[in-house]
Amino acid sequence: MTNQTAAEAIIDTGKTEDPLGKRLRARRRELSLTLKEVADGAGLSVGFISQVERGLTVPSLSSLASIAGVLDSHVTTFLAQPEGKSQLTRHNERPIYAVDKAALSYERLSTTFPGSVLNSVIVHEPPGYRSEPIQHVGEEMFFVLQGAITLEVEDETTVLQAGDSIHFASMRRHSSWNHTAEPATILHVCTMDVFGDNPQQNQEPGNRAGHLNHHK
Amino acid sequence: MTNQTAAEAIIDTGKTEDPLGKRLRARRRELSLTLKEVADGAGLSVGFISQVERGLTVPSLSSLASIAGVLDSHVTTFLAQPEGKSQLTRHNERPIYAVDKAALSYERLSTTFPGSVLNSVIVHEPPGYRSEPIQHVGEEMFFVLQGAITLEVEDETTVLQAGDSIHFASMRRHSSWNHTAEPATILHVCTMDVFGDNPQQNQEPGNRAGHLNHHK
DNA sequence: CCTAAATTTTACCAATACTAAAATTGGGGG
DNA sequence: CCCCCAATTTTAGTATTGGTAAAATTTAGG
Structure with a gap:
C-alpha cells in the first residue's frame, strides 16, 4: 500500500x-x-x-x-519483535484462573501483544499437587516465591526452596510436585503461548484450547 | 556429514x-x-x-x-529452539554481579544454552538509584519481590509495590527508579542477551561488553 | 588530493522456491 | 470387496529471486 x-x-x-x-x-x-x-x-x-x-x-x-x-x-x-502497550498487574487485582477445582490456580502476569513470546504466571500449587509431565516448544524458568516444590526435568529431580530458581528448555520432559504440606507459590515464566491466544492475525478467536492442559 | x-x-x-x-x-x-x-x-x-x-x-x-x-x-x-541442561540457582549461592560500586547488583538466575532467549536476574536497587533510560530489542517483565520502584515506560509512570509486575516491549524507552528509602529487590526477565554471551558458535568470547550498560 | 578501505550499484546467472497435475494412500459405507 | 472421496505424496517443469562478480561511488586519512 x-x-x-x-x-x-x-x-x-x-x-x-x-x-x-x-x-x-x-x-x-x-x-x-x-x-x-x-x-x-x-x-x-x-x-x-x-x-x-x-x-x-x-x-x-x-x-x-x-x-x-x-x-x-x-x-x-x-525476526519481528514485539511492540505494544505495557501491561501492569497489581498483586491484589489479578485475573485468577482455576484450571481444575483441585485447587491449582494461576494469576496471569504478562499479556499478549503482537509478537510477544514472554509468558508469566504465578502458580499456586496446593500441598500434594502433582502435574502431568509435559514437553513442548520453548524454554521456561521457575522461581519459587513461597514454600517448596520438587521439580523433575527428565532424569534430574530437584527440590526448590523459596528463592531458588531453575531454567531449562521446555522440550525436556518436565513436571512439578508440591511434596510439602504447605501450599507453594511459584513465579513461572516461559517463552510459549501458554494461554493459547496471541493471534497473529485475528482469526476465529474462541474455542482454541490453551496448552496448559494437565489433561488426562 | x-x-x-x-x-x-x-x-x-x-x-x-x-x-x-x-x-x-x-x-x-x-x-x-x-x-x-x-x-x-x-x-x-x-x-x-x-x-x-x-x-x-x-x-x-x-x-x-x-x-x-x-x-x-x-x-x-x-525456528531453532533451545535445548540443553537445565540450570538451577540457589538463593544463597548465586553469582553476584556488581555493575558499579554505587551498589546496584545482580544475581543471575538463567543461563545460556544454544538458542536460549530467556534471561532473568534479580536486581537489587539501592534507595535512590536511578537507571538510564534505554531501549532495545525484545520484551521484558519486572516483578517486584521487595520494596517498591517507580518505572517509566515512555510516557507512563508507574509505581510498583512488592508483588506487582509489568510487561512491555523493550523497544519502548524505559527506566526504573527506586524512589523509596529502602532497597528494592526486583525479579527481571527479558528475552534479550543481557549478559552479552550466548555465542551461537564459539568465536572469540572475551571482550564483548554486555548490554546492561548504565553507561554515561 | 591521492589512495585505500568500505559501501553501493549494476548486470547477470543459476539455484531453488514454488506450481500444476498426476499418483498414492487411507478410510468408510453400501 | 470395491468405489469414492479427502488427504497427502510424488514428479516434472518454470520463473522467481537469491546470490555473485565487478565496476562505480562514497568515505576517511595522511
Whole structure:
C-alpha cells in the first residue's frame, strides 16, 4: 500500500517496526564489523550483505542463519519483535484462573501483544499437587516465591526452596510436585503461548484450547 | 556429514532438535487443519506445504511468515529452539554481579544454552538509584519481590509495590527508579542477551561488553 | 588530493522456491 | 470387496529471486 521495500512489506508483523535489514546492520555496527568480514564469515558476497541490510533483498533462511552466526546471535533476534502497550498487574487485582477445582490456580502476569513470546504466571500449587509431565516448544524458568516444590526435568529431580530458581528448555520432559504440606507459590515464566491466544492475525478467536492442559 | 535432508542440515542450530518442518506439521495437526487449508490460507500450493513439512524444501522467509500466520503463530516459533541442561540457582549461592560500586547488583538466575532467549536476574536497587533510560530489542517483565520502584515506560509512570509486575516491549524507552528509602529487590526477565554471551558458535568470547550498560 | 578501505550499484546467472497435475494412500459405507 | 472421496505424496517443469562478480561511488586519512 505504501512504498516500503518489498522486504519490509514481507517480513514485518503488520505493525511498523524495525525491519530485518535494519536490525542486522545495527547488530553488525554493534560488533563493529565490516560488510566484508560478515560476508566472508557467512560465505556470502559483500554486495549481497549490503542489499540485505538495506532491505533490497530477503535472504534465504539458510543465509540468514549464517549471517546471524557471524553476528553471534540467534536467528530469531532479527525476526519481528514485539511492540505494544505495557501491561501492569497489581498483586491484589489479578485475573485468577482455576484450571481444575483441585485447587491449582494461576494469576496471569504478562499479556499478549503482537509478537510477544514472554509468558508469566504465578502458580499456586496446593500441598500434594502433582502435574502431568509435559514437553513442548520453548524454554521456561521457575522461581519459587513461597514454600517448596520438587521439580523433575527428565532424569534430574530437584527440590526448590523459596528463592531458588531453575531454567531449562521446555522440550525436556518436565513436571512439578508440591511434596510439602504447605501450599507453594511459584513465579513461572516461559517463552510459549501458554494461554493459547496471541493471534497473529485475528482469526476465529474462541474455542482454541490453551496448552496448559494437565489433561488426562 | 550424516544424511539428514538439506533443510534439516541448513536450519538447525547445530544441536539435534526438531527441524522446522516437523514443528510446522505438529502445529498444523494441533489445530487439526488440512494441508489444503494451510495452503489456501497462505496463498501457496498444497504440494509445497507438504514438501516443507517433510523437510524437502526450505521455504522463503515470506512464505514461512504466511504459513505461520495461518497457523496462528509467530515465525520465531518454528525456528531453532533451545535445548540443553537445565540450570538451577540457589538463593544463597548465586553469582553476584556488581555493575558499579554505587551498589546496584545482580544475581543471575538463567543461563545460556544454544538458542536460549530467556534471561532473568534479580536486581537489587539501592534507595535512590536511578537507571538510564534505554531501549532495545525484545520484551521484558519486572516483578517486584521487595520494596517498591517507580518505572517509566515512555510516557507512563508507574509505581510498583512488592508483588506487582509489568510487561512491555523493550523497544519502548524505559527506566526504573527506586524512589523509596529502602532497597528494592526486583525479579527481571527479558528475552534479550543481557549478559552479552550466548555465542551461537564459539568465536572469540572475551571482550564483548554486555548490554546492561548504565553507561554515561 | 591521492589512495585505500568500505559501501553501493549494476548486470547477470543459476539455484531453488514454488506450481500444476498426476499418483498414492487411507478410510468408510453400501 | 470395491468405489469414492479427502488427504497427502510424488514428479516434472518454470520463473522467481537469491546470490555473485565487478565496476562505480562514497568515505576517511595522511
